[in-house]
Amino acid sequence: MGDPAGPRRPYRNVARWIEKTGIDLLNMRREEAEAIFRRIGITFAVYGEGGDPERLIPFDMIPRIFSAAEWRRVSAGVKQRARALNAFLYDIYHRGEIIRAGIIPEHLIYQNEAFLPEMVGVEPPGRVYSHIVGVDIVRTDAEDFLVLEDNCRTPSGVSYMLENREIMMRMFPELFARSNVAPVDTYPDELKKSLAEVAPPACKGDPCIALLTPGPFNSAYYEHSYLADLMGIELVEPGDLFVDEGKVWMRTTRGPQRLDVIYRRIDDDYIDPLAFRSDSMLGVQGLFNAYRAGNVTLCSAPGAGIADDKAIYIFVPDMVRFYLGEEPILKNVQTWRCALDDDRAYVLDNLKDLVVKEVHGSGGYGMLVGPKATKEERRVYAERIKADPDNFIAQPTLNLSTSPTLGEEGLSGRHVDFRPYCLVGADTRLVPGGLTRVALTKGSLVVNSSQGGGVKDTWVLSE
Amino acid sequence: MMLSRTANNLFWLARYMERAEATARLIEMGQRMALLPGPKESNEWRSVMMAAGAVDAVDGDKAVSEARVVKTLLLSADNPTSVRYCMERARANARAVRTSLTQQQWETLNDGWRRFEKMTTSEARKNLGDHLDWVKTRTATFRGATEGFMLRNDRYDFLHLGGYIERANMTLRLLDVKYYVLLPETEVVGGGRDHYQWRSILLALSGHRAYHHNYAGDYSPWKITDFLVLSPRFPRSLKFCYGGIRLHLDRLAEHYGERHECCKTADEMLERLNTKDLGEIFQSGLHEFIMGAIGTTYRLSDEISDAYHF
Numbered sequence: 001m002g003d004p005a006g007p008r009r010p011y012r013n014v015a016r017w018i019e020k021t022g023i024d025l026l027n028m029r030r031e032e033a034e035a036i037f038r039r040i041g042i043t044f045a046v047y048g049e050g051g052d053p054e055r056l057i058p059f060d061m062i063p064r065i066f067s068a069a070e071w072r073r074v075s076a077g078v079k080q081r082a083r084a085l086n087a088f089l090y091d092i093y094h095r096g097e098i099i100r101a102g103i104i105p106e107h108l109i110y111q112n113e114a115f116l117p118e119m120v121g122v123e124p125p126g127r128v129y130s131h132i133v134g135v136d137i138v139r140t141d142a143e144d145f146l147v148l149e150d151n152c153r154t155p156s157g158v159s160y161m162l163e164n165r166e167i168m169m170r171m172f173p174e175l176f177a178r179s180n181v182a183p184v185d186t187y188p189d190e191l192k193k194s195l196a197e198v199a200p201p202a203c204k205g206d207p208c209i210a211l212l213t214p215g216p217f218n219s220a221y222y223e224h225s226y227l228a229d230l231m232g233i234e235l236v237e238p239g240d241l242f243v244d245e246g247k248v249w250m251r252t253t254r255g256p257q258r259l260d261v262i263y264r265r266i267d268d269d270y271i272d273p274l275a276f277r278s279d280s281m282l283g284v285q286g287l288f289n290a291y292r293a294g295n296v297t298l299c300s301a302p303g304a305g306i307a308d309d310k311a312i313y314i315f316v317p318d319m320v321r322f323y324l325g326e327e328p329i330l331k332n333v334q335t336w337r338c339a340l341d342d343d344r345a346y347v348l349d350n351l352k353d354l355v356v357k358e359v360h361g362s363g364g365y366g367m368l369v370g371p372k373a374t375k376e377e378r379r380v381y382a383e384r385i386k387a388d389p390d391n392f393i394a395q396p397t398l399n400l401s402t403s404p405t406l407g408e409e410g411l412s413g414r415h416v417d418f419r420p421y422c423l424v425g426a427d428t429r430l431v432p433g434g435l436t437r438v439a440l441t442k443g444s445l446v447v448n449s450s451q452g453g454g455v456k457d458t459w460v461l462s463e
Numbered sequence: 464m465m466l467s468r469t470a471n472n473l474f475w476l477a478r479y480m481e482r483a484e485a486t487a488r489l490i491e492m493g494q495r496m497a498l499l500p501g502p503k504e505s506n507e508w509r510s511v512m513m514a515a516g517a518v519d520a521v522d523g524d525k526a527v528s529e530a531r532v533v534k535t536l537l538l539s540a541d542n543p544t545s546v547r548y549c550m551e552r553a554r555a556n557a558r559a560v561r562t563s564l565t566q567q568q569w570e571t572l573n574d575g576w577r578r579f580e581k582m583t584t585s586e587a588r589k590n591l592g593d594h595l596d597w598v599k600t601r602t603a604t605f606r607g608a609t610e611g612f613m614l615r616n617d618r619y620d621f622l623h624l625g626g627y628i629e630r631a632n633m634t635l636r637l638l639d640v641k642y643y644v645l646l647p648e649t650e651v652v653g654g655g656r657d658h659y660q661w662r663s664i665l666l667a668l669s670g671h672r673a674y675h676h677n678y679a680g681d682y683s684p685w686k687i688t689d690f691l692v693l694s695p696r697f698p699r700s701l702k703f704c705y706g707g708i709r710l711h712l713d714r715l716a717e718h719y720g721e722r723h724e725c726c727k728t729a730d731e732m733l734e735r736l737n738t739k740d741l742g743e744i745f746q747s748g749l750h751e752f753i754m755g756a757i758g759t760t761y762r763l764s765d766e767i768s769d770a771y772h773f
C-alpha cells in the first residue's frame with residue numbers, strides 16, 4: 001500500500017473489494033466476527049494479566065495473500081527445513097555426526113538444557129521427532145523470506161488458521177467466489193494421517209490415537225479440543241491415562257482401552273513425573289518408559305525441543321547442507337551470539353538497533369526491542385547480558401514487511417509474520433496456508449498474541 | 464465407548480442444567496405466590512429455600528425475604544443449587560467435553576454464561592422475571608439442541624441419565640418439603656390455605672396447567688400426589704423420570720452388552736411404582752415412601768458411576 005503503482009498484484013482483487021465495501025461496513029463486520037468468535041468460544045487465556053480470563057485474539061479482516069509462485073518457494077523451504085531439523089534430532093541422539101564434523105560445537109548440544117540424555121539411542125518410528133514443525137517467517141523485501149525461529153515441540157495457533165478461514169468464508173462469500181484461494185480445511189485429515197503413520201511398528205490395524213492436553217485451564221485448550229474433534233480422536237487429560245505393564249491405557253466407560261499414538265500438547269517436563277519432574281501433578285506415571293519400550297509413540301518426541309533452541313537456530317542452514325546436501329531455500333535472520341566475544345561486543349555497542357532474546361525464552365517474554373527501549377532499560381538489559389552471555393542472542397530490527405490492516409480510521413500497514421505448520425510422518429506435508437500474526441500497534445514489531453498481537457486469514461492463490 | 468471422564472462430565476452437565484431450570488422455576492413460584500393475597504405467615508420463600516436445599520440460609524422459623532432468596536438461589540457463586548453456580552458448572556463440564564457436544568449445544572451454554580457474575584441483588588430483583596425467563600430459555604434451547612441434533616449414542620444416554628436423576632431428585636425434594644400438606648388429615652385445616660399450598664407445589668414444577676387438563680380443575684392432595692408420583696404422562700413425575708432412567712440404562716446395557724447393578728435398582732423402583740397404588744403408599748406412610756425414594760435415587764446415581772467407571 002502507498003506504492004505509486006498501487007497494490008501488489010495478488011492483492012488487487014481484495015483492494016477492489018475493500019473499496020467497494022467501504023470501511024464502515026468492514027468495521028461493522030469486524031464486530032460481527034468478534035461476536036461469533038466469542039460465542040463459539042475461540043478464546044485465548046493469558047497468564048497473570050488479570051482481566052478477562054478468556055480473551056479473544058483480535059482478528060483483522062484483511063487477508064494476507066501469497067501468490068502461487070511465492071507459496072511454492074515458501075512451501076519448499078519449510079519442508080526442507082522440517083526434514084533437516086528431524087535429521088538433526090536423530091543425529092544428535094545417536095552418532096552425533098554433525099558434532100564430529102565440527103559444524104556445531106559439542107557443548108551447545110550436550111550441555112544444552114533442552115537436550116534429553118534419556119533419549120539417547122531411542123528409535124522413534126520413522127525417525128521422526130518433531131511431527132509438527134511451525135516455522136516463523138518474515139519478509140524484508142520483495143525477494144527474500146527469512147526464518148525468525150523454528151517451533152519443534154508443540155507449536156500452537158493452527159486452529160486460528162482454520163477458524164479465520166471459516167469466519168472469512170462465512171462473512172464474505174462473494175470475495176471467495178471471485179478469488180482463487182487454496183483450501184486449508186484438509187489440515188486435520190493430514191495431521192491424523194501423519195500421526196497414524198508413526199504408530200509403533202508392533203501396532204496392527206488402525207492405531208488408537210489421542211490428543212493429550214493439560215486441561216481446560218491451558219491457554220490453548222480450545223485448540224486442543226477443536227483439533228481432537230476434527231480428527232475424531234479422544235481428547236485426554238493425564239488423569240484419563242495410566243500405564244500398565246509398559247503399555248498405555250485410557251480409562252473408558254468400557255474399561256481400559258489401549259493407546260498407540262499420543263499427540264501431546266504437554267511439555268516434556270510434565271509428561272511423566274517418574275522420568276522428569278517428580279513434582280509434576282500433570283503427568284502420566286511410566287509414560288516415558290512405555291515410549292522408550294516402543295509401545296506408544298509420543299508426538300512430538302521428548303527432547304525435540306533442542307532443535308528449536310535459539311542457540312541451535314544459527315546452525316539450521318548448515319544442517320540443510322549437511323544432512324540433505326541441498327542449499328537452504330529459506331535464509332536465517334542474521335544473529336549474533338552473545339556467547340562469542342566479538343559478537344557480544346558488537347551487541348553491547350549497538351543495543352539501540354538490535355532485538356535481544358533469551359536463548360530459551362519464547363512467546364515474546366523477556367526480550368529487548370532496542371529502538372523501543374529507554375536508555376535505562378537498555379542499561380539494565382546490558383547488565384543481564386554481561387552476567388550470563390550464553391543466554392542471549394541478538395538480531396537486527398528488521399525492516400519487516402507490512403500488510404494492510406483495518407483500523408478505526410481505515411487501512412494502514414502493520415507488521416506481520418507468518419507461521420505455516422509442516423507435518424512430518426512417512427511423508428512431509430504442508431497445507432497451503434498458515435497463521436499470519438499482526439502487530440496491531442502502529443510501528444510495533446511484536447506480534448505475539450500474549451503481547452497484544454492479532455491474527456489474519458492467510459490466502460494462497462492458485463495459479 | 465468413551466472416556467470415563469467424558470461420561471462423568473456429560474452426566475453432570477445435564478444435572479446442572481436441569482437443576483438450574485428447577486431452581487429458576489422455584490424462584491418463579493415464590494414470586495408468584497408472594498403476589499397472591501394469601502396468609503403471609505405461610506411464607507412461600509421459606510419452602511423455596513428448603514426445596515432448593517439451601518437449609519443453612521434459613522434462620523429458624525423466621526420469614527425469608529425475596530432479596531435473600533435472589534442472593535442465595537440466583538446469584539450465589541458457591542451454593543450448589545444457585546442458578547449461577549449451576550450454569551457455570553454446566554458450562555465448565557461442557558467445556559471439558561466440547562468434542563462430545565454439538566456446536567449448538569456448546570454455543571447455548573457458552574452464550575452469556577457470565578451474566579450473573581457481577582450482578583447485584585437489587586439489579587437482579589429489578590428484572591427478576593427477565594432473568595428467570597433467560598434461564599428457562601437457555602435450558603429449553605439446550606434441550607432442543609440435544610433432541611434435534613445429537614447423535615443417539617452412549618453420550619446421549621449419559622446426558623439423559625443425569626437429567627432424569629436430577630429431575631426425580633427435585634420432585635422428591637419438593638414433596639419432602641411439602642409432604643404434610645398432602646396428607647389426607649390436613650384436609651381438616653381446609654379452606655384457602657391448603658388450596659394455596661397445593662397450587663404452589665404445582666407451580667414450582669410448572670405442572671398446574673397439565674394438572675388441570677388431567678384432573679379437570681379439582682385440587683385434592685390425593686390427586687396432586689398421584690400426579691407427581693404415579694403419572695406416566697407428567698414429565699416431572701417420579702414414574703416418568705424412572706421410566707426415562709430405565710430406557711437409557713437399557714440402551715446402555717444393550718450398547719455395551721452388559722447389565723449392571725444400576726439396572727436392577729431402576730427396575731425395582733419402577734416395579735414398585737407400577738404395582739402400588741396411592742392407597743398403599745399413603746398407608747405405609749407418604750413421608751417414609753419419599754425418604755426411601757430419595758435414598759434409592761442417590762444410590763442409583765452412585766451405581767451408574769461405578770458401572771461405567773466414572
